[in-house]
Amino acid sequence: MSDSFPTNSVGLVTPQVHHFDDPLTLRSGKVLPAYDLVVETYGTLNSARTNAILICHALSGDHHSAGFHSPDDKKPGWWDACIGPGKAIDTTLFFVVNLNNLGGCAGSTGPASINPETEKFYGPDFPVVTVRDWVNSQARLMDRLEIPKWAAVVGGSLGGMQVLRWAISYPERLDHAICIAAAPKLSAQNIAFNEVARRSITSDSNFHAGRYLELGTYPKQGLMLARMIGHITYLSDSAMRAKFSKAVSDYKRDSSENSGRDLSTGKLSFGFDVDFQVESYLHYQGERFSKNFDANTYLLMTKALDYFDPSVDFEGDLAKAFENSPCKFFLMSFSTDWRFPPERSRELVTDLLKAGREVSYLEIEADQGHDAFLIAIPRYVDALSTYLTRVHKELEVNAT
């Protein structure tokens, strides 16, 4: 069966569920008495247990970052561009650990799980979890897998924030912190977009104060809108222009330069339905997402983003937060990312330098906006690959 998969794919993968009985006290003060984490691992843990890499997922990601769940899967995991045999995160060198974070909707305990106390869906009763809580739960998973120290913790966007939190909360338990397209905290504009997304969901008449699953429904329109607005912020103006500039427009028939105004049906409708390709694309994206994602999880993930600010424990000085983090830092940003633009990564670099940390930073020219971190952009992937090859060499040197 796996013959049909590309040779640089991890191939067919099977998630595993780990149950945890130790109550987890959350940042909010609430306690999660027990929970499941769904996990996928690729590659082999070496005998010294030193070659493990943790992948932290972003808002809509999960534990399935590479490979296929079935031979019929049309698409591989969300970061298959970078994870696999011979890829940047090389599964022939590293043992790659992925999990769906708490509050997620891909198998770990979250709002769409059954609350054992009530035997109903958690829904809105699932506590708000934060990046810190996720990292604490990831550390428990690490203990479960008997991994003393990560060779690297890697993540983009919200995943990059988990990487930073690892360096602060468990500084002795990782060698390298690889933080891609992230930010030290959200800006007002970032929070504003998240709030519009949340409002779209909560104002859907099918939301039912978050108890929609009990009623056998879900806020499809709200979730669609949330995803549509999110999707716009993940792409750049130039990426959208390029994506929807394939056909000539009605008014410029001799040119393919139409600013991304490809028409959906070839002519204007003079109505209020879809006219342009970008509109139908967003509808499609929203539609697809709403079928696969839980609305309460979306609310929760955006809150985790909004609340992220590790400097709060250090009088607002993020440099102080990193003072006791001996790990090495590698940061990358993308030129057209306007969700977490390069200056946000530069802020992080400044604080890391102030803290006296070892840091490397790359600014990748890329048209794809925030989504660039998911795409195999040559310079980006080469840098990640070269960096991790060096991480692996260090393991070998330390072993001798």
Add this chain to the structure above:
Amino acid sequence: MRPDLEIIQQWIEPGSKVLDLGCGDGSLLHYLRTSKNVHGIGLEIDPENIQRCIGNGINVIEQNMDRGLSNFQSNSFNTVLLTQTLQALSKPDVLIDEMLRIGEKGIITFPNFGNWKSRLYLSSKGRMPVSKFMPHAWYNTPNIHFCTVKDFDALCREKNIKVLTRTVVDLEHQGSWYMKAWPNLLGEIAIYHITKETAE
């Protein structure tokens, strides 16, 4: 290693912190780390050089010096290096101030435009010197702020910068007694070890 780097590495204390502005492929920082246990960070803008730095395990930050160095704390490094880049900066004087704000000491190397070959070229041909050493035409050269040893000495005096050591070498980076005697005429590359003048 490039011979000017061979000379300046002798001025760097073992175990010290070094910031290399325009670090190239990181070979100097790599050498300093392996031979002197130096903690180094390099600044670079060329993607291929940056990639080599990463491969060499050198901390490298993609940053254009012309946009300033305000992200570096004052007195956070022992030595700040600027090799063969001074003449390509938009505000070299400001950058020198920044080097000595960030580091206790600075090391600067630059091509000496006062060298007799440049003088001869300009006086005999009446045109901007072009050579194997300075291969660009005036309109496309990255080197927009050439200076001579005398010019640099004057800038150091104006800025109250103390010159700890000044060496000039030729393109083979050989020094000699006659270069020491007539540095501005015979030296092709100037190498300065500088620090802030302290009020004594």
